[in-house]
Amino acid sequence: MLSWTIGQVKITSIVESETPTSPRFMFADVDKNGVIERAAKAPWLLPHFVNDQGYLLQKIQCLVIETGERRIAVDTCIGNDKERSNELWSHLQGPFLDDMAAAGYPPESITHVVCTHLHVDHVGWNTRLVDGAWVPTFPNARYLFVETEHEHWKTTESLFEGDDVFGDSVAPISEAGLADLVEADHRVCDEVSFQPTPGHTPGHISVVIESDGDRAIITGDMTHNPLQIADPDLSTMFDTDSDAARSTRRAVFPGWADGTTLVIGTHFGSPTAGTMHPDGDGYRLQV
Template sequence: MRWKVGKVTITKVVEMETVGSTRFILPAATTDAIRKLPWLIPHFATEEGRLKMSIHSLVVETPTRRIVVDTGLGNDKQGRGIPVWNNRSTPFLETMIAAGFPPESIDTVLCTHLHVDHVGWNTKLVDGNWVPTFPKARYLFGKTEYEYWRDYTAEPDKVAVFNDSVKPVVDAGKVELIGSDHRLCEEISVIPTPGHSPGHISVLIESGGEQALHSGDVAHHPCQMAHLGWCSVIDTDTAQSAASRHKVFSRFADTPTLVIGGHFSAGHIKRDGDAFRFEALQS
């Protein structure tokens, strides 16, 4: 899928799509609760109340930059907490190339946060070693986010993610640590949206009087717009996560801003009583 925002082109490259099997991440999103939100159907949920989600990257092309935002799960990775995320073998890079984005054409990789499903294609396995997938790119990580996971040792699966998908690009001298209000170029900046992870950021795109937001995992699914208190089981700080949702949704609600989630596709945020709903962009 592809969208235009002024002089910026945004292309979504999908690695994996799922229907259902999401209660492990959003336990409050029962099928009964989802069926009470009919605006989710059919774009974001099935008639039965099962959530539709995806793992994807965005390629953001400005007049001067070609940026990949978040890099999915990756291939050949081990030690993941979810069995089907281990030892994957998918044609994700071939899909990117077919869309016109060979890895060597990317000049920037920006990660909204450093969770397993957002950093996997930072690296690829070559002759037994993890090497940067995008050889000419600078990799931008939030400073707060990076330092938290660098020093984190509590769970082996998260340590494994850091060691195979983050540390190798640092060791290769490819990484720039950025603040939560960093501006990459004239059209692209980041805004702080902590809570899901300590240094989570979202990506603001502004060009030609138009605006888009890649919200990352400030919400995993649009159902969290109706229920701001529905938190992911892996949110670092649930109160902060809910507060970030309220702040972001309030800022962009009832505006023309195109919003694209880390696990859902494009639409517009609308106020709905004391909460919000999401209108899917009609293709």
């Protein structure tokens, strides 16, 4: 179980799944040969983030930020029992909550839940199925949703046809009185704040952790795989606005690539985090 220390703050990864992924799942114009070609130009991508067969090495995880007074769960994965059109994600029966508890974070200890955006693999454990109803998984937490993001998905069909993601994983939080709609530059506490990184979705945010002069960034899906660090212009098929997503990466990466900020990729394969450095027309992630 990976964890990092940023000053007085601890960040722990709770992994729901970690599997090689075909690049065609994510990129319209990059196949396995294309991944191999890109890795030849950016060999630092191997072996952690892509493999020599051209697969992306990805994970779905929740990152728990512990500041002392607060335990903040960032992105809650896919969840159990959810009806999903992707058969690999439908009606899961995984040990995620047991794994959280084993790491020292039982659900009742979480004080805040943050979703970088409201796609299916970032909100699933917001709720769990109890006696046929979806109830908040973290009953003592305030769930922080960026208002722009919340209102977009409240009136927009899910990313995958037939998935009632908002209905089973977001709306029950408001119905339980646990939702707070906030701005995209919201500050949770002295150590944790949001950085607006729109494009992948309208209200997408990354999470900034700062303590004792150290800094970390949780990317969310403004970059799915370090291929997009090597080539910030590479966007995925799941972006609401691909041009805006490219512009966001070009705008924020220079500030992240200071050689000291720890960049934690929400979907990056293990070791998941490193420091960014300029590299030609893009960047590299040093682990």
